[in-house]
Amino acid sequence: MKLEINGEMRELDAEPEMPLLWALRDVLGMTGTKYGCGIAQCGACSVLVDGVVTRSCVTPVGSLEGSKVSTIEAMEQDAVGQKVVEAWVKHQVPQCGYCQSGQVMAAVSLLKENAAPSEEDVRASMQNLCRCGTYNAIHAALSDLAGQENA
Amino acid sequence: MMARIFLDGPANGSGDERFAAPAKPVNLSRRRFLLGSAGVATGALVLGFGIPVGPARAQGPAAPAPKALDVPAFLEIRPDNTVRFLSPFMEGGQGAFTAMAQIVGEELDMDPAVFEVEAAPAGKVFQVMFGGTMRITGGSMSVRTSYDTMRRLGASARAMLVSAAAQRLGVGADTLTTEPGKVIHAASGRSLSYGELAEGALDMGVPEAGRISLKDPKDFRWIGKPVARIDMHAKSTGQAMYAIDSQVENMLQAAVQHAPRLGLQPGAIRNEAAVKAMPGVHSVHTLDGAVAVVAPYWWHARQAVDALDVDWQDPGESEDVRYMPADFATDAFTQHLSSQTGRGEEAETAGDSAAAFASAAKVVEGEFTSQYLHHAQLEPPSTLARFNDDGSLDLWMPNQGPEIFQAAIAAKTGLAPEKINIHSPLLGGFFGRHFQYTWGNPYPHAIALAKATGRPVKVIWSREEEFLRDPMRPMAVVKFKGALDADGWPVGLDVVSVCEGPGEGIANKRGEKLDESALEGITAKSYAIPNRRIAQLFVKNPTTLAYWRSVGNSMNDFFYESFLDEMADAGGKDPYALRLKLLEGNERLTTLLNAAVELSGGWKRGPFTAADGTRRARGIAMASPFGSEAAAVAEVSIQDGQVVVHDVWEAIDPGSIVNPAIVEAQVNSAVALGLSQVLVEGAEYEAGMPVARNFDVYQILRPEQMAKVHVKIVESGAEMGGIGEPPLPAIPPAVANAVSVLTGKRVRVMPLSKESFEA
Ligand code: FES
């Protein structure tokens, strides 16, 4: 099958049931997207499907024909993605970093929909788990980004 | 000639006496070969260092006689004026790589930002702790045990670069100074970059120990400053590589199904043929206590292994395994611990506690319970194993101590240790998870499967298999009795902790001495309670146990500091005033406690009504883990019967620090884990099986449950303590004490989510 990933049509040698997470990691060798739980609980595997944050561990590739998939690997080529990465570095968000691909994707999705999210919006949208407890830093980075928009 | 230095010296003493004259370089050709094979750029300045570390700590092994070390650690200065540094300590979010770059960079006079840091392989030379005897990433020890050594290393490299510049410019070394990354001859206005000098520096003699001078701390450019962590961009763009991301040519992947209970062994696989025919399957294997499926893609292996129908055999209990009985349940086990009436073995006594209780005006009693906890690091464990044609074995695995694994694998495989190459990618969280645990690491599976298939194999434990074999933070039932005098002040304390310590659990037997980590946080308190008897009543657990962030302190401070508040209440004392009284004359802790209270805007216990109309209260607690001191205040309210923690103010005194921004991040991280433990976490068993196998049932702190965290760093100048673990233990009791004030109901069981509260 064919799948559009980060703006490129990729030939994918995988059956339709294979979750996008494993197609990315194993078939395409793109390891930026992480496995944490496999059952849509943690968010480490978050990617964008047509601009909307999606948990790739429970998304069969067969459901994605005709959709545009964006992953962490392409975020610096995306206008919003680049801002988010810059804010993440500025606020020194990551600790172990393992959840952060997913956190960045969730933040990009939020900002694409709402360039200046309120604290409540951030709370409602940023639901990925972080065992290292970077939640306050994530909020600081996002309120900085929202503030830039308001200014 | 390639330069190298050996800084050998007695492991005792302080300051410069610690460094005897350097030994002669030996075996240079071998060294050149080793470094060449490790990919060092030609012309790089390579410094090996024999490890002159500080006095062995009381709990460290005795320092060995000084010796020159064969395979050096190294620092590579490249022609492009960047640095590659091999860190003895792993990076798992705690900022170790950045701290190393800061310390070495400070004395080298090189911006930490141009450092590229990787984890060092297994090797004697990287054992920089306790007189060069060991190296682990744990116990919050990375920076404090290597601080002096790393400064020496940077200073030595700088001295060699200066000598090279002196020769190149034809001037005296004493006319030269350095600026970050370059040597400057002020008189002539000339300068040379380190990159330009690195090759010439190779021909410089190694400076004698006496010629290496360290900077005056007042001139520090980077140490003590909030230097940016060096791995932020890689970790924000998916480029950071963890063990689970390892790939090598021709690699297969494997998923396992563990025996449902430890001690069971696989018998016949009833549907093997059908599973072999599933898509993508390469082969099906029977392992010690598990079955596995190998496939080019992990998802295929996982689908297939889950489908295996195995006839698990129960050979019954034996000495060799930590057997999990079919009827084990945490509820019943808690009852069992609680029903113990023994007095246990004494870990600490002082004064005459029997007499203190006999003459007490009032006796307070309380029984407390903690829970098993998973590490729940977000990266599931994995290991990639590859046997090479020359008989060596490469392993990519999450680990907190490469030499420990190298030795264990050598014993298991019969390979010589030097044939076993341990690669240590970044850790996707660790918290104690990645030590050697007999039944808790995936490397035996990876090695067995690589052998069986003749190809490199990467094993990933699914989250479900991880929660089945993750060794856990021990639980305990602890019985407290306090004696108060006629004025209501505590004068006697009697504690029996019914538990098995993590060390005892890992060894699967009791040692000759008590497991110190079983009672740490209840013992060795600074509070002046003159009569004490603190004991452990050992009860073996069937579960596997482990170190968990802040180890025994993680629960013991919850017990102790909560009970301290109970004694305060019973004696009619304010808990802040009580602590100040019990710490009278202890300037360091009094200052710290006051700092936490000041940070919170002054002591305000409550209950009170906050601006948003919620009823709130505050609790206070302290802890002294891993060489540092901590004091915390927490503010809580109740919402829908559950505890909400709004703010945590924490003051921490690690003596002195390297990076305040990292300290602040670590306090946030430890607060999150402390809140997680006290509010929501707990691993439970029923019928010999964990109830939760994934994050749908096993709760960890969610984003909306995080408190605002305010940090005050106090640098008392005391001996440097740890940072990764120390901020944790004061959090659960600060929260529990606040909840007790708010609800009028003492909290004695974690997690609080088991109960419903009313403000
Ligand atoms: S791996 Fe997909 S949500 Fe956890």
Ligand code: FES
């Ligand atoms: S940074 Fe480690 S899990 Fe989020």
